Amino acid sequence: MFALRDYQKKDVEKSLKQIAILNANDMGSGKTIEAIETFKTWRYDVLKETGLWLPILIVTPQNTFESWANKLNIQCTEWSYHILDRTALGREAFVVNIARFTHDIYITNYESMRVMQPNFEKFKFQFSIVCADEVHAISNRKAQQTAALKKIKAHRKLAMSGTPTGSKPQNIWSILNWLYPTYYTSYWRFIRQYCEVESKTVRHKVMKLEQKEKQGAKADSYVTVTGMKNMDLFHMEIAPFYIRHNKKSYCCPEHPNGVMEHLPDKSYEQLYVDLLPEQRRIYNEMHKNMVAWVGEQMETPFIAKIAAVKLMRLMQTTLATPVVTWDEDGNQLVNLTDPSPKIDLVKQLVTDDETKNFIVYSNSKKAAYLCGKALTNIGVSNRVLSGDTPRLERQSFVSDFQSGRIRVIVAVIRASEGFDGLQDVCDTIIFLNRELSAFKNQQAEDRLHREGQNNPVTIIDILARDTLDAERLNIDNMSWQMLLDLLDAKRDNEK
Numbered sequence: 001m002f003a004l005r006d007y008q009k010k011d012v013e014k015s016l017k018q019i020a021i022l023n024a025n026d027m028g029s030g031k032t033i034e035a036i037e038t039f040k041t042w043r044y045d046v047l048k049e050t051g052l053w054l055p056i057l058i059v060t061p062q063n064t065f066e067s068w069a070n071k072l073n074i075q076c077t078e079w080s081y082h083i084l085d086r087t088a089l090g091r092e093a094f095v096v097n098i099a100r101f102t103h104d105i106y107i108t109n110y111e112s113m114r115v116m117q118p119n120f121e122k123f124k125f126q127f128s129i130v131c132a133d134e135v136h137a138i139s140n141r142k143a144q145q146t147a148a149l150k151k152i153k154a155h156r157k158l159a160m161s162g163t164p165t166g167s168k169p170q171n172i173w174s175i176l177n178w179l180y181p182t183y184y185t186s187y188w189r190f191i192r193q194y195c196e197v198e199s200k201t202v203r204h205k206v207m208k209l210e211q212k213e214k215q216g217a218k219a220d221s222y223v224t225v226t227g228m229k230n231m232d233l234f235h236m237e238i239a240p241f242y243i244r245h246n247k248k249s250y251c252c253p254e255h256p257n258g259v260m261e262h263l264p265d266k267s268y269e270q271l272y273v274d275l276l277p278e279q280r281r282i283y284n285e286m287h288k289n290m291v292a293w294v295g296e297q298m299e300t301p302f303i304a305k306i307a308a309v310k311l312m313r314l315m316q317t318t319l320a321t322p323v324v325t326w327d328e329d330g331n332q333l334v335n336l337t338d339p340s341p342k343i344d345l346v347k348q349l350v351t352d353d354e355t356k357n358f359i360v361y362s363n364s365k366k367a368a369y370l371c372g373k374a375l376t377n378i379g380v381s382n383r384v385l386s387g388d389t390p391r392l393e394r395q396s397f398v399s400d401f402q403s404g405r406i407r408v409i410v411a412v413i414r415a416s417e418g419f420d421g422l423q424d425v426c427d428t429i430i431f432l433n434r435e436l437s438a439f440k441n442q443q444a445e446d447r448l449h450r451e452g453q454n455n456p457v458t459i460i461d462i463l464a465r466d467t468l469d470a471e472r473l474n475i476d477n478m479s480w481q482m483l484l485d486l487l488d489a490k491r492d493n494e495k
Helices: 006-016 031-050 062-075 088-100 110-122 144-151 169-179 187-194 231-241 277-289 307-319 341-352 365-377 391-403 438-445 469-487
Strands: 020-023 056-059 081-083 105-108 126-133 153-160 195-208 213-228 266-273 291-294 300-303 321-326 332-337 358-362 382-385 408-412 428-431 457-464
Touching (some): 006 031, 031 153, 088 105, 169 469, 187 195, 187 231, 266 341, 277 321, 307 332, 307 365, 358 365, 428 438
Parallel strands (some): 056 105, 056 126, 358 428, 428 457
């Protein structure tokens, strides 16, 4: 057996007692290692039960394909695997290979799985195991990829995510419904039992479109989850099929300081910059009117039609100076350009200590490329990681970083999933800004705060003074605490 830590051995032993398991171990604690060891026994269990030697399906974000391949090459050399090529021909070949049983393990992403699932059903595919990595991808119970995953036939199910709720605690129901659909049948029963809610009613006019006549009023009622309740009961309910270990905080009596108490601590710093006069003018106008005028002659409208877009526009303005153009269909295109006080501070931080490596994060692809260009202009070697980065190039980022060919990786937060191997040579993260999702931000931090890190990890947030930046950071911290209240069972995982 691959060399597991003691807690990982116990996690595998617990998994093997179930037909479905939710592994919510803290990010960076080795969930993939545990999963592969679980596969090795589960598959033979299914063979004994059915007489069928069935393949394994791993559904995971595309950014994690290389990470899975690397671990399979180390832990599971006896079985072959096939990784999806995301082209139309690649998806067709993926289905054909399953039908011909050319490999033991098939690795795909959620988006392609949704497209291929009808063929899975058509050809009556069944798998010994379906593993849903980063399972928060199905936390939206109404999403098409959620429905598609739930239709795939499997004898064993393994859900993996340090944050299976996604950004909303109640979304854990969707994962539980996939794991045990005959028990977790009602979303609203789950809400009534475990969620504190606030009911609201919105009234709006109802019109006959063809006559444009007012026909009265309609009331739509909805509930907002404001907190969780009955958590002791919930944790007791899921304990038989739930695994949760924290790295550096209490998770069970056996690990009062977490399973990686040797791991150095994280520390947080907040550095403030002042917006430049033009940025401040645009920010204030957008905040007040949902429109600002930009350009040299202030002739171009910078528009936000709804509140969500307004928030995005305000965040963009804190990053750099917005420039607006229009496409052929009249759609507004927003770019970012110098000057940028936030990027200027990044340049100062990375040049103050030329022996250190840095990871710079933003939720904006345009800000990431602008920052990368600014660093190149002052002679700081860097590469930008975004959703546009080809899959095969991602691993070269790590090798370039480890070898010293580059000192800075500028990454879009959502593109950094599965980006491992950085903790050996870096201990400092700079956030130009954060995602609106607390768990995405936590995942980004834990790219460095994991096994192999020998130094305290410093997290620096660059905030624009007198903007929503600080408020967003506080909300992020509160949201993360509510998720932890749900996820951390605070009980013995062996019970």
